[in-house]
Amino acid sequence: MSGLSPDDYRRAAGYRRSSAAPASPPARGNAVPVMAYNTYDLNDPALLDFMRDGRIGVVGEAANERMALRNSTFFRAMSLICGSMGMLPVHLMRRKANGETEKARDHPLFNVLHRKANSYQTASQFKAYMQFCALADGNAYALKVKSRGAVRELIPLPRRCVKPCLSDTFKLTFEYQPKIGAKRTLSQDEVFHFRSPLSLDGLRGVGLIDVCADTLGLAMKAQQAAGRLLTKGSMARGALETKEVLGDETIERLKQSLRDNYAGVEAEDDWMVLEEGLTAKLFASNARDSQLKELMQHEAEEVSRFTGAPRPLLMFDETSWGSGIEQLGLFFVTYCLMAWFVIWEEAIWMCLLTEEEQNTMYAKYNEQALLRGSxxxxxxxxxxxxxxxxxxxxxxxxxxxxxxxxxxxxxxxxxxxxxxxxxxxxxxxxxxxxxxxxxxxxx
Incomplete structure (x- = not known):
């Protein structure tokens, strides 16, 4: 980083001066100076995101979770999937010698999956958070807390702090970089890991924010364009023409009149009073010709394709609900959640059960709560x-x-x-x- 100014070093280290607060004068008397900086630890993953400014799309917008969740369609899809996966119960089942099955209520893992995942999260909170990590980042990691050979707690590891590694002898380990302290290597037996269905290397899943960065960026640009149309008064419907030469005072008075009465979100829908021989000339196109609404609708449909949630469940009101609500629920479970059911069940079976227990025990999601009719x-x-x-x-x-x-x-x-x-x-x-x-x- 040679050749950088002190301000460049501060920005690279994660310090940002607030644009709303100007530099304060030196403190006098007992006055306490105000610190207008956001600080990051050098090991904080947020620092890396700040330095690379998120995922840059084709429109030049950085896609990160904060920007993505401001998109109403993306937020609705994420809350719908995460909420459903957190709400539905998952049971630890046991297959008896006679072929019958029963809920393994006597196993410590049963309460971890069904009641309380750790000291500060219920099972539904834990599942919803892990599901969000798997959707947004492509991977979800949790530390297994064991006692007497059984998993007693599952503690989520910080996002973007874990990296799976496969050795030449096909031994899986996880590099964990905590926010404070040196990097640690965790064994496969210490980590509960599951990922999204798609993977480029077989170890790490593909996150939604990465793959739909272009769509989210374009949707953000459309929102910004709509905001400029309202705040900057760029919805011009015509021009003012005259054969006379207008003085500076007349032009300034006319501009001020336009800004005060006919620009912005509080613009008056009234006739303009022209002066100095001015005539109004309407433009051939207006704001409606830009098809901004159609663009925003298209980007909302693109987000729904990425997430897999049915359009009516994302509050698209052009589809009639009526008696088709049961079919929508079936579609949502079959084509959106079913893959996640299998991923969760296999990850629990593989990561949280011993080899002996894997012969007789398994996890089962109960999706009947979403399929109940009238x-x-x-x-x-x-x-x-x-x-x-x-x-x-x-x-x-x-x-x-x-x-x-x-x-x-x-x-x-x-x-x-x-x-x-x-x-x-x-x-x-x-x-x-x-x-x-x-x-x-x-x-």
């Missing part, structure tokens, strides 16, 4: 599941789906002429019998 649809579904001729759900399993306590006689599948069918027949009143009336309760 009460009528659920009633029809469970009625068929409890059908006499081909029942495949027991009454207690149906009651569990609605968070109701099991019944002693509800464990077996209904059979023709018995159990649920017989109870239903016994409960039916005889023909011609009036319905029983409930007695009024007395105090």
């Amino acid at each position: 009460l009528k649809d659920q009633a029809d579904f469970f009625a068929k599941a409890l059908g006499n001729n081909s029942a495949w759900l027991s009454p207690n399993e149906v009651r569990e789906a609605f968070d109701r306590n099991p019944r002693p006689d509800g464990q077996d599948l209904p059979r023709p002429g018995t159990t649920a069918a017989q109870v239903a027949e016994e409960d039916e009143p005889e023909p011609g019998t009036p319905p029983a009336r409930r007695k009024k309760e007395t105090a």
